[in-house]
Amino acid sequence: MPLKKEILDLPFYTQHSVVNVAKRLIGKLLVTDIDGQQSVCRIVETEAYAGAQDRASHAYGDRRTGRTEVMYRLGGCAYVYLCYGIHRLFNVVTGAENTPHAVLIRAGAPVEGVEHMAARTGKAPSDPSIARGPGNLTKAMGITLQHNGLELIASELCIYSDGCPVEESQIVSATRVGVGYAAEDALLPYRFYLKGSPHVSKA
DNA sequence: TCGGCGATTAGCT
DNA sequence: GCTAATCGCCGAG
Numbered sequence: 001m002p003l004k005k006e007i008l009d010l011p012f013y014t015q016h017s018v019v020n021v022a023k024r025l026i027g028k029l030l031v032t033d034i035d036g037q038q039s040v041c042r043i044v045e046t047e048a049y050a051g052a053q054d055r056a057s058h059a060y061g062d063r064r065t066g067r068t069e070v071m072y073r074l075g076g077c078a079y080v081y082l083c084y085g086i087h088r089l090f091n092v093v094t095g096a097e098n099t100p101h102a103v104l105i106r107a108g109a110p111v112e113g114v115e116h117m118a119a120r121t122g123k124a125p126s127d128p129s130i131a132r133g134p135g136n137l138t139k140a141m142g143i144t145l146q147h148n149g150l151e152l153i154a155s156e157l158c159i160y161s162d163g164c165p166v167e168e169s170q171i172v173s174a175t176r177v178g179v180g181y182a183a184e185d186a187l188l189p190y191r192f193y194l195k196g197s198p199h200v201s202k203a
Numbered sequence: 204t205c206g207g208c209g210a211t212t213a214g215c216t
Numbered sequence: 217g218c219t220a221a222t223c224g225c226c227g228a229g
Contacts, residue, residue, distance in 0.1 A: 047210070056210070058225090067224065085222030087211050104210055135211050178210055 041108030087135030
């Protein structure tokens, strides 16, 4: 008997603590509907980026550029940007308007539509790395720069809870990946992942 | 205006 | 372990 899927509501995204949102997104379902092809994965790894005060964030020092503008919106929309000129990275904007908080979705475990993920990535459906790592996840799910700024409501890009609770003891916190340039902020425990999952990056 | 680097990844040594 | 791929942003000049 499958549990009922419920769309995450606005209060979830607009809550004060971006770190709490990052933690609670573990175990939620990311759903894309691209050209009528539905793909679903369970989020197993996230990272919080705490706005203007966080050296690792694009919005550090309150930098408002064309790229970061979407981070300043009210929580509940997508921030997708190009990294290293090659990879698209998907973030969930959180918090109040004008507070540039975001959660990077780093990895997922396929739930439905894995055949579409395989077609997009050229990997075998059984390959645990199919949506492992932020660049691989967007590729597998079909997320592109066109989704930047899109609200996470029932459309082609959305996040659901299926009521399946994740035990607190199963969520590991750690330092973020690839942010060595952020000085002391690189030491913050802003990365969360599902303990023991083969779909988590840098195990 | 230009040079360097980044919330990465795959492939090769 | 090292490097190429490739583009937006920023600091130096």
